[in-house]
Amino acid sequence: MKRLIYLDNNATTPLHPQVKEVIIEAMELYGNPSSMHSFGRSSKEPINEARNKIANFLGATPEEIIFTASGSESDNTVIHNIFWNSLDAKNSSKNHVITSSIEHPAILHTLKEYEKKGLLSVSFLPVDKYGTISTDDVKKAINKNTALITIMAANNEIGTIQPINEIGEIAKENNIYFHTDAVQAAGKISLNVKEINADFLTISGHKIYAPKGIGVLYVKKGIKINPLVYGGHHEKSRRAGTENTIGIIALGKAVEVVGQEMEEENKKLLFLKEKLKKGLLDNIPDIIINGHPENSLPNTLNVSFKYIEGESILLYSDLEGIAVSTGSACSTGSLEPSHVIMALEPDPERAHSSIRFSLGRENTKEDIDYVIEKLPPIIKNLRNMSPLNKNY
Ligand SMILES: Cc1ncc(COP(=O)(O)O)c(C=O)c1O
Secondary structure (H helix, E strand, O other): OOOOEEOEOOOOOOOOHHHHHHHHHHOOOOOOOOOOOHHHHHHHHHHHHHHHHHHHHHOOOHHHEEEEOOHHHHHHHHHHHHHHHHHOHHHOOOOEEEEEOOOOHHHHHHHHHHHHOOOOEEEEEOOOOOOOOOHHHHHHHOOOOEEEEEOOOEOOOOOEEOOHHHHHHHHHHOOOEEEEEOOOOEOOEOOOHHHHOOOEEEEEHHHOOOOOOOEEEEEOOOOOOOOOOOOOOHHHHOOOOOOOHHHHHHHHHHHHHHHHHHHHHHHHHHHHHHHHHHHHHHHOOOEEEEOOOOOEOOOEEEEEEOOOOHHHHHHHHHHOOEEOEOOOHHHOOOOOOOHHHHHHOOOHHHHHOEEEEEOOOOOOHHHHHHHHHHHHHHHHHHHHHOOOOOOO
16 A cells, blocks of 8 residues: 655654644734733743753753744854954954865855855865765864854765764864854754854754744854844844744744654664665665765665666655655755765766655654565666666
8 A cells, every 4th residue: 555654854854743732822922022012922931931942952041042044044144254254354364164065055055155256265175985074174174264164963965973073172272163054963963062162053943843934043152143134133133033933932842852852763763764774775786875874863864776866766756655855855956966975976876866765753664664665666667767777
């Protein structure tokens, strides 16, 4: 019987049932949180509570939490601020940024735009064959103008976890700001901004069972942030716009439950991921596992299926009710091979044939059994039709 199986949780997650409940309650709160009357206060109080929960989740203080509309906005806020600082006459030479070649487009495209215009100079560090950044490379890339190191905590396509604690330490020793995009790591790795030595950290609601349209930027106390959008004095004048009350309350609940469930969930996800990996390796020849074999998110498995295009696997899997992705969701519609797989090895065929399976809290053992049953014949049929295939 055809089932519906969602294995695209790195693109976005369904709402956690407890998050859904608080959303329904929060829909009654229409007062503007900035209004001083009782309607306003009824909205403001749960926002404060959510801010406390998120601060607690990250080992931060509530004043260090800024609500944004997305992970992309949080990432952009950091980079634009680094550029604005570099315009400051006193620091005008501090215009160098260190990042990795496998960051999310919210970091990569923003930095490339500044680089193209000659406004920032950027070191895009390579990764090894598992997608790990070398801390030696980070040290070597530092120069007297380095203003920011921005390295993601875990990669969205292959799940590889980066040595962010060490990188944070290096940044601190060299008096350089450190930002980590923890959008995919949040809820799967415990994050403590003090241990990471982070000056900035990004998370996004819709990757951790909260709705879309809500993000967080942690900014270490003492660092001045200019808003991307000017207006009222919301978020202590660091991000204007009437608060997304429902999204904020939902995210507060999400981090609370995800924090409580993380240990158990991670065990289950890792079991399912390993089962899927073994099932694919045992039943399908000529595949490559992309990403680190151990130091990787427990829910993310990225596989290249030689001789065929990821897009055709995605479409045929979808016909069987299985939802997976090629590259990152944001690249859908682009014919460019995944920049992440290309960074592991510059082989367009490997990159074009990659599929990401990203598991979530709703997946079961039966889901994985179903995928292991349905995928091998799909791959076999596609290989039989493939002009690249010499063996099938
Ligand atoms: C690592 C990473 N950073 C940033 C983002 C962007 O987050 P948002 O969709 O909230 O803008 C994503 C989304 O895929 C991501 O995976």
